[in-house]
Amino acid sequence: MTGPGEMSGVLGVDSGGSGLRAVLALKVGQEGRGTAPLESGEPVRTGARGIDAGHLVEQLVPMARQLMADAGIATLRAVTVGAAGYTSLGDSLRADLPSALARELGVRNLALAADGVTAYVGALGQRPGAVVAAGTGLIAIGTDLTSWRKADGWGHLLGDNGSGAWIGRAGLDAALRAHDGRSGGSAPLLARGEAMFGPAGTWPGQLYPRTDRPAMLASFAPEVAACADGDPVAADILAEAARHIADAARAVCPAGGEVSGEVQVALTGGLFKMGAPLLVPLRAALTDRLPYARQVAAGGDPLAGAVRIAVDLAEDRLTLPREEDMLYVIGEPPAPEAHAPKSPAP
């Protein structure tokens, strides 16, 4: 047993487009209560072998050691790494992370998860339901606690319907229709687009050379929301986005009779900060498509979900479905004694 004077904790990690974020939960059981997150500020590289496990370890180990030192913790009872791209690019993480984190940090219990899974758990915990995570992109994740389901998340050219990039693109399309005199145009969106990006004729030259085209498209989404009150074209774009989002949620949500107890649906991510212009039609679309699912506020963000998985793993109460490309767990059953970290390899 961990002695009363010996502090242990769990580590939650979120690897995304803006880098690694890591947080330490000091006392198992106090979910989401932890240290202030540390951020690496540098996205983990992706190479021919997928997500670069070495680059992740290189960033994570010093962050973890600093969090442990600051909190006076000697032992990590469990670690969860949630990573964007894990489902299709996670092979190297499964191959290399367990041994590297055991060697460097003495980690015995490790969970690797798709960022959609950490988003789900952050929002709903270990309950059945559906979560839509949306910002520039969009993915829906659901579970009946037997398996994971996902929908969309295909990126800005193949899907991500209803996402920030999708809404922004639809708004710019409507602006350019007005510019050209085609039907379906919106003069208010054209005015906002020109205020934001300059004359319409310059937009292609600004957009196409960029590598972050989806982000530039998504940057226009709040302008669509700002026009929705008086402009029927903008309002229609948000209503269509709401239908797409609810469609994705329905595709992954277990049916009411499939699980015991209540099915919940939650929304998480920056897109939903857009407020009423999106949320009002979205709540209606969810009620229409998922009448049996209770709409609840997300409990926490994906980093909180990573911590939650680590806590449940440490306490041996992780009941979520384990699938290699969604939630992969390497670990021993909780040991009767605390694990002392091995010394780093010489």
Place this chain on the structure above:
Amino acid sequence: MTGPGEMSGVLGVDSGGSGLRAVLALKVGQEGRGTAPLESGEPVRTGARGIDAGHLVEQLVPMARQLMADAGIATLRAVTVGAAGYTSLGDSLRADLPSALARELGVRNLALAADGVTAYVGALGQRPGAVVAAGTGLIAIGTDLTSWRKADGWGHLLGDNGSGAWIGRAGLDAALRAHDGRSGGSAPLLARGEAMFGPAGTWPGQLYPRTDRPAMLASFAPEVAACADGDPVAADILAEAARHIADAARAVCPAGGEVSGEVQVALTGGLFKMGAPLLVPLRAALTDRLPYARQVAAGGDPLAGAVRIAVDLAEDRLTLPREEDMLYVIGEPPAPEAHAPKSPAP
């Protein structure tokens, strides 16, 4: 006057994504009858100053000299260069091409045109109306013979609605809806997509790293057409494309009362080789939106349009609207005597 034994001709040039094409029309007046086109196979570079005039000259001069030598022609009475990107990137062509082609080829009469203008003239000649030019992208060009109008042509993220990239993207979106169990999905399109690109899960990894994403999207458009007979989702995509195309045509087409005589509308470009699945709903949409415009077959392609402009320029009967960023003409009135080419600069 050009003596009876002295051959002269005009040169038409089309600069596009697959390089330069040039054709010589041997006898002024025989529109579109000329030599077999020569092709450079190398797209003209675009740099910070726009389309690289030096690179264009470097490719064009030897092609022109070869065409002239093969045909036994000493004098070019006029040249037209139609270029993709001319409207926004044509400054350097206007600045540098007139002197370079005068020096190298003795050209006195030169027209520079947007590829949409050469497409228009190739399709309809010097008549009022509207032309939609579409392949991977899509643009509509119209004129009342007083000014040029254009609609769409904004590229695959901002518009090109109804284009090959647009149809292909909509088809892949419907395929992935079926994959996910979202509404609006098409199992036939999913089957064709997986036959073409492999398992759906691999599509994002194939598409997003490419630099020719629009071409990859457009490569799926014929599969949508092939499904349209039995699959209502595919048929709806083509019907929506038809509405977009007709919208663009209507936006640029002069009203029936605006011009004297008949208004014509024509379609040109690779998209329309798709045949009945697109053309049947498109003809209906054009009849609906432009009931006063006669739908005619395109007379020729953009290269034929470049030749036609050069012929009309040489004969001093070019009545099309002259606008710097659409159709720019540098020339003298036809001289009483043929121009002898100057020797190349030493």
